[in-house]
Structure formats: structure tokens, C-alpha cells
Amino acid sequence: MIQTRDLTFAYHPDKQFRFPDIHCPDRDTLLILGRSGRGKTTFLHLLALLLQPQSGEITVADQAIAGLSAAEAARFRAGHIGLIYQRPHFVHSLSVLDNLLMANYLGGRKQEPAKARQLAESLGFQEHLHKKTHQLSLGEQQRVGIARALVNEPKVILADEPTSSLDDENCHQVVELLKQRSGELGASLVVVTHDGRLKEEFQRRVEL
Numbered sequence: 001m002i003q004t005r006d007l008t009f010a011y012h013p014d015k016q017f018r019f020p021d022i023h024c025p026d027r028d029t030l031l032i033l034g035r036s037g038r039g040k041t042t043f044l045h046l047l048a049l050l051l052q053p054q055s056g057e058i059t060v061a062d063q064a065i066a067g068l069s070a071a072e073a074a075r076f077r078a079g080h081i082g083l084i085y086q087r088p089h090f091v092h093s094l095s096v097l098d099n100l101l102m103a104n105y106l107g108g109r110k111q112e113p114a115k116a117r118q119l120a121e122s123l124g125f126q127e128h129l130h131k132k133t134h135q136l137s138l139g140e141q142q143r144v145g146i147a148r149a150l151v152n153e154p155k156v157i158l159a160d161e162p163t164s165s166l167d168d169e170n171c172h173q174v175v176e177l178l179k180q181r182s183g184e185l186g187a188s189l190v191v192v193t194h195d196g197r198l199k200e201e202f203q204r205r206v207e208l
């Protein structure tokens with residue numbers, strides 16, 4: 001479950017963002033739509049505890065998140081939140097498999113290659129596990145980014161424009177995968193996007 005109340009944020013004192021309250025229970029999905037520059041990534045980074053709000057409250061998995069240090073926020077994020085970035089960032093010197101296992105490590109978990117392989121199989125990139133991430137197509141990298149976000153079985157999954165660089169077929173597939181996997185984990189899934197194609201894919205939507 002993830003919920004916010006009265007969230008505000010400012011990069012500069014002369015421009016403040018005021019975000020709508022959201023509530024996404026376990027096993028539910030929420031689409032946050034907005035044009036470029038409306039603050040979608042900023043909002044998602046607040047939800048992921050990568051940025052500190054100016055005011056307001058965020059509750060994740062029934063825990064009110066306030067005043068965590070950067071190290072505490074990183075630990076909390078690694079344990080509870082699966083974040084899919086707009087552009088996947090991987091460690092280029094490591095294989096796809098080792099990038100997934102590193103997420104286990106950063107989440108303070110035992111490394112579980114069998115589980116990583118299983119996830120790769122369900123997301124359709126098992127034959128790429130031993131390649132370097134830059135040897136994969138953008139669509140394949142997107143799937144690895146999803147697997148990395150899911151590998152620690154988070155209760156909240158946050159996705160930033162997960163389909164912006166995908167064609168219609170891959171767009172639909174990636175959304176279906178996200179919904180299916182988050183349903184299996186009993187997680188909340190929040191997607192931010194300007195991609196109008198996703199309107200049809202989500203019942204609950206919020207406009208920024």
C-alpha cells in the first residue's frame with residue numbers, strides 16, 4: 001500500500017509543486033498521467049524516497065515515512081520499493097544476472113540465482129542472462145529493469161514511463177507483465193507516464 005497526503009516539493013523557492021493525494025492499496029494499480037514537465041518523475045522520486053518533500057506525508061506498507069536519513073531511506077527503499085527508472089541504469093561491467101543479484105545484495109537479501117533465472121524466464125530474457133546489459137535491445141533492457149525492481153519482492157512497485165520507448169506490441173506486453181507480476185506479489189503498482197496508450201490499460205487514473 002502507498003498513500004500520500006498534501007505533498008509539496010520545490011527545486012527552487014519560486015516554483016512549488018503541489019501533488020494530488022493518492023492511495024493505492026495492495027493488489028491495486030494506479031496510473032498517474034501528465035504532460036512533459038508537470039512533475040511526474042519528481043512525484044515518483046518523492047514516493048521512492050529519493051527526494052524529501054517540503055511538506056506532507058507518505059505512507060508505505062502501513063509505515064509513515066518521515067525524517068529518514070539518506071541511508072535509512074536507501075535501506076527502506078531496497079527492502080520495500082521496486083523502482084523502474086525512465087532510463088534503466090545498470091552496472092555495465094556486470095552481466096545481466098549479476099545486475100539482478102546485486103539488487104538482492106543491496107536489499108540486504110541472500111543472493112538467489114535460481115529466483116533471478118525464474119524471473120528472467122517469465123519476462124522472456126533468460127537467454128541474455130550472461131550478456132552485458134549494453135548488448136541488449138532497449139525493450140530487453142526494460143524487462144531487465146522490471147526484473148531488477150521485482151527481485152526483492154517489493155510491496156510497492158513504482159514505474160517511470162516504462163513504455164515510452166516501446167512500440168505498441170511491446171508497450172502492451174510490458175504493462176501486462178507489470179500488472180501480472182505485481183498481482184502475484186500482492187503489491188501496489190503506480191505508473192507515471194505521458195503515454196496516452198496506457199489510459200486503456202488502467203482503471204484508476206490521476207492527472208497531474
Ligand SMILES: Nc1ncnc2c1ncn2[C@@H]1O[C@H](COP(=O)(O)OP(=O)(O)OP(=O)(O)O)[C@@H](O)[C@H]1O
Nearest residue numbers: 011012034035036037038039040041042043193194
Ligand atoms: N534536479 C532538478 N533541479 C531543478 N529543476 C528540476 C530538477 N529536476 C526537474 N526539474 C524541473 O522540474 C520540472 C518537473 O520535472 P519532472 O522531470 O518531474 O517532469 P516530468 O513530468 O517527469 O517530465 P517528462 O515527462 O518530460 O519526463 C521541470 O520543469 C524540470 O525542469
